[in-house]
Amino acid sequence: MIPVSNFLYLAAILFAIGLSAVLLRRNALIVLMGVELMLNAANLTLLAFARAHHDLRGHAIAFLVIATAAAEAAVGLAIVVGIFRTRHTANIDEVTLMKH
Amino acid sequence: MSDFPLHLIPLLPLVAAALNLAIGRKLPRDASSLLAVGSVAASLLISVVAFSRMAGGEGAVQPLHETWYTWIATSSFKIDAAFVMDALSGVMTLIVTGVGLLIHIYSIGYMSHERDYARYFGYLNLFMGSMLILVLGDNLVASFVGWEGVGVCSYLLIGFWYDKEYNAYAGRKAFVVNRIGDFGFLLGIFLLLTAVGTVNFGELEGKRTLLSAPLWGKNVAFWGGLLLFVGATGKSAQLPLYVWLPDAMAGPTPVSALIHAATMVTAGVYMVVRLHIFYAFGPSLGLAPHLGGAVMIVGCATAFWAASMAFAQTDIKKVLAYSTISQLGFMFVGAAGAVPSSGIFHLMTHAFFKAGLFLGAGSVMHAMSDRTDILEMGGLRKKVPITHACFLLYTLAIAGCPGFSGFFSKDAILGSAAGVDQVLPAWHHFGLATSLVLLAVAAMTSFYMFRLYFLVFSGESRADKHVAAHIHESPPVMTVPLAVLALLSVVGGLVGTPWHDLLGEFLGAPPEVSIPWQNMLGGTAAFAAGLLGAYLCYAGGVRAPVQRFAKGLPWLYDLVKNKYYVDELYDTIIVRPTKLVAHGFADVFDKFLIDSVLVGGLARLVDGIGYLVRRVQNGDVQRYLATMVIGAAVLIWLAARPPADFAVEVQGTTVTVVAAGTGRGVPRRLRYCWRIDGADKCESERPRDSLRITPGRHKITLRVWDADWGTSASRSLEVHGS
Numbered sequence: 001m002i003p004v005s006n007f008l009y010l011a012a013i014l015f016a017i018g019l020s021a022v023l024l025r026r027n028a029l030i031v032l033m034g035v036e037l038m039l040n041a042a043n044l045t046l047l048a049f050a051r052a053h054h055d056l057r058g059h060a061i062a063f064l065v066i067a068t069a070a071a072e073a074a075v076g077l078a079i080v081v082g083i084f085r086t087r088h089t090a091n092i093d094e095v096t097l098m099k100h
Numbered sequence: 101m102s103d104f105p106l107h108l109i110p111l112l113p114l115v116a117a118a119l120n121l122a123i124g125r126k127l128p129r130d131a132s133s134l135l136a137v138g139s140v141a142a143s144l145l146i147s148v149v150a151f152s153r154m155a156g157g158e159g160a161v162q163p164l165h166e167t168w169y170t171w172i173a174t175s176s177f178k179i180d181a182a183f184v185m186d187a188l189s190g191v192m193t194l195i196v197t198g199v200g201l202l203i204h205i206y207s208i209g210y211m212s213h214e215r216d217y218a219r220y221f222g223y224l225n226l227f228m229g230s231m232l233i234l235v236l237g238d239n240l241v242a243s244f245v246g247w248e249g250v251g252v253c254s255y256l257l258i259g260f261w262y263d264k265e266y267n268a269y270a271g272r273k274a275f276v277v278n279r280i281g282d283f284g285f286l287l288g289i290f291l292l293l294t295a296v297g298t299v300n301f302g303e304l305e306g307k308r309t310l311l312s313a314p315l316w317g318k319n320v321a322f323w324g325g326l327l328l329f330v331g332a333t334g335k336s337a338q339l340p341l342y343v344w345l346p347d348a349m350a351g352p353t354p355v356s357a358l359i360h361a362a363t364m365v366t367a368g369v370y371m372v373v374r375l376h377i378f379y380a381f382g383p384s385l386g387l388a389p390h391l392g393g394a395v396m397i398v399g400c401a402t403a404f405w406a407a408s409m410a411f412a413q414t415d416i417k418k419v420l421a422y423s424t425i426s427q428l429g430f431m432f433v434g435a436a437g438a439v440p441s442s443g444i445f446h447l448m449t450h451a452f453f454k455a456g457l458f459l460g461a462g463s464v465m466h467a468m469s470d471r472t473d474i475l476e477m478g479g480l481r482k483k484v485p486i487t488h489a490c491f492l493l494y495t496l497a498i499a500g501c502p503g504f505s506g507f508f509s510k511d512a513i514l515g516s517a518a519g520v521d522q523v524l525p526a527w528h529h530f531g532l533a534t535s536l537v538l539l540a541v542a543a544m545t546s547f548y549m550f551r552l553y554f555l556v557f558s559g560e561s562r563a564d565k566h567v568a569a570h571i572h573e574s575p576p577v578m579t580v581p582l583a584v585l586a587l588l589s590v591v592g593g594l595v596g597t598p599w600h601d602l603l604g605e606f607l608g609a610p611p612e613v614s615i616p617w618q619n620m621l622g623g624t625a626a627f628a629a630g631l632l633g634a635y636l637c638y639a640g641g642v643r644a645p646v647q648r649f650a651k652g653l654p655w656l657y658d659l660v661k662n663k664y665y666v667d668e669l670y671d672t673i674i675v676r677p678t679k680l681v682a683h684g685f686a687d688v689f690d691k692f693l694i695d696s697v698l699v700g701g702l703a704r705l706v707d708g709i710g711y712l713v714r715r716v717q718n719g720d721v722q723r724y725l726a727t728m729v730i731g732a733a734v735l736i737w738l739a740a741r742p743p744a745d746f747a748v749e750v751q752g753t754t755v756t757v758v759a760a761g762t763g764r765g766v767p768r769r770l771r772y773c774w775r776i777d778g779a780d781k782c783e784s785e786r787p788r789d790s791l792r793i794t795p796g797r798h799k800i801t802l803r804v805w806d807a808d809w810g811t812s813a814s815r816s817l818e819v820h821g822s
Contacts, residue, residue: 019729022725023722023725023726023729092721093720096719
């Protein structure tokens with residue numbers, strides 16, 4: 001049986017990849033993908049502990065997170081597409097109209 | 101005692117002042133002046149009613165007294181906001197309200213072209229209210245309110261045309277010089293409160309034993325009276341604090357008439373008479389005869405000093421200003437002399453003719469397009485006949501023409517001075533000497549007043565064409581007050597003739613002093629000498645003898661013309677050093693310490709921090725997120741790291757750490773420092789979790805730290821090794 005810690009290591013790696021994508025990339029799509037990765041890293045953690053503790057509540061929360069992530073991806077992608085249509089760019093550094 | 105509402109007398113003008121100053125700009129001009137004049141007229145009416153109730157009864161005077169409310173009550177003294185109208189304050193009240201009313205009426209005409217009409221009348225009313233508080237107050241503190249009030253009004257009215265630099269300066273000068281005197285006055289009040297426990301005029305007279313208690317080589321009355329007299333020299337423009345009064349002429353002319361001739365400047369004289377137990381001579385009257393002597397000397401010196409300065413003045417108002425100072429000196433001599441009522445007598449007649457002289461001067465200036473140089477005047481006799489006639493009567497009165505008011509009052513003062521020798525023979529003709537000096541000053545007065553009269557009214561006009569073309573008589577609203585004052589100047593002296601001194605009896609003059617009849621001859625001679633001299637020198641313009649004199653003794657002429665350089669002297673020894681110190685303080689404390697270091701420094705500190713901190717807030721969401729991640733990681737680290745808690749077990753002579761490093765199931769590398777019995781050094785610093793000790797009681801201090809997680813803990817324990 002695979003120990004819990006392996007799942008946790010994997011989750012940590014996924015989270016770190018997602019975080020670095022969010023922090024470092026300028027493309028809005030990549031940033032959204034990073035967010036998805038982080039959410040799934042959290043899901044993986046939940047599932048690993050749920051399995052170790054034989055507790056189904058962790059699975060329930062994971063489903064909730066998947067649903068929320070799907071909704072968030074839909075809205076986020078819609079915004080990115082909207083921005084791209086009007087401004088012809090998906091670079092978040094150039095979307096600074098609200099900043100000034 | 102009576103419940104007459106005396107407080108209404110000062111209150112009405114004060115209310116009118118408040119209205120005029122608060123909403124005067126929105127009132128029509130007639131309403132402003134009507135309010136001002138009406139309130140003073142009402143005050144006068146109430147004063148007359150009060151006066152007749154006080155003096156009209158059979159037999160002795162019945163003083164009216166009203167305690168409006170208790171103002172200050174402490175365990176050691178009590179001060180009421182109380183008013184008293186006895187013979188003295190009654191006479192003063194009538195003078196103030198009566199002359200004040202005439203001047204208010206005159207002002208309607210004189211100030212008719214003024215933009216700030218309501219402000220002017222507001223200040224004038226404020227002054228009336230303050231002066232009436234000063235006069236009617238039944239104790240020094242209540243009077244002091246008025247005393248300061250008139251000072252403020254003086255400042256406000258001298259600087260009335262504040263947009264002119266000189267006027268604002270003159271106002272400040274008057275205020276500061278007055279404040280110097282007022283400080284002395286305040287100290288006097290404190291001294292009396294401390295030493296006697298009361299400042300009520302009536303009660304002070306009953307505290308003769310306390311007042312004559314020794315203090316600093318003299319007695320309480322001497323020092324208290326001296327300090328109060330310092331206040332009087334400021335307010336009444338005596339040596340050495342007279343310098344503000346000539347500059348006070350910067351104000352509107354009716355103000356000069358009201359404040360700087362007829363009323364405010366007489367406050368000091370009033371105070372000296374009111375407290376005559378301090379200043380009067382004679383063992384049965386005064387408590388500090390030396391003080392009375394000092395007052396007489398100051399008054400006498402001031403009279404002479406100011407009269408000599410009036411000789412070379414060419415500004416019509418300045419001549420009158422120095423004349424006022426000189427006449428105030430007369431009053432002080434009279435008030436401190438053997439017959440204090442003579443000071444009040446001269447105060448009254450002086451109020452009539454000096455108010456008239458100033459108003460007449462105002463009328464002249466009105467005719468001369470506001471020129472004030474008497475060398476440019478001349479020949480006004482025919483052009484402004486009413487003003488001329490009144491002015492001549494005032495001049496005769498102040499010069500002491502026999503039969504006019506000034507003659508009798510000056511006579512009374514000479515008698516009061518000479519009378520000192522009767523009550524105090526030990527002083528070797530001190531009184532006679534004083535009265536002789538004053539006689540000389542009376543001749544000088546006659547001379548410079550007729551000089552003024554001749555230069556303004558006689559001969560041919562020396563004005564330039566534009567001015568000369570506009571010469572016109574003033575409207576009736578101005579000439580009627582002039583005429584009333586002229587009438588008073590002529591007949592005002594009849595209340596105090598040597599044959600029947602009505603005023604003196606009314607005020608309670610000491611009967612033991614008799615005024616020698618020869619005085620009248622002296623007064624007449626002085627008047628005649630001055631008139632003759634002025635006629636020879638100035639009739640029809642500046643004549644040859646004067647020009648010869650000015651050329652022959654240029655230094656003397658310059659000295660007098662420049663007022664003996666007293667202003668320059670004060671400027672050098674007092675004003676400039678003070679300013680220097682003030683500038684020093686301003687630079688060091690205000691500009692450097694407060695502005696640069698405290699206020700500016702704080703601002704710069706905030707600015708600097710802001711400069712650094714705003715780098716962080718740059719609008720880059722990703723950087724915010726990075727900061728958040730780092731911050732969250734630190735917080736989680738701090739919260740989640742295992743604490744270095746431990747437990748200790750003793751077995752025999754071995755102390756062992758147990759249950760350390762068991763946190764969160766992670767193996768830990770711990771280090772230990774054992775200190776035994778308060779030793780400074782670690783007994784064992786190795787990573788050793790147990791220690792052998794010698795048998796017996798020990799105090800062990802154990803410090804454990806975790807190299808990996810950066811936590812540590814220490815604990816002291818008592819162990820008993822066996």
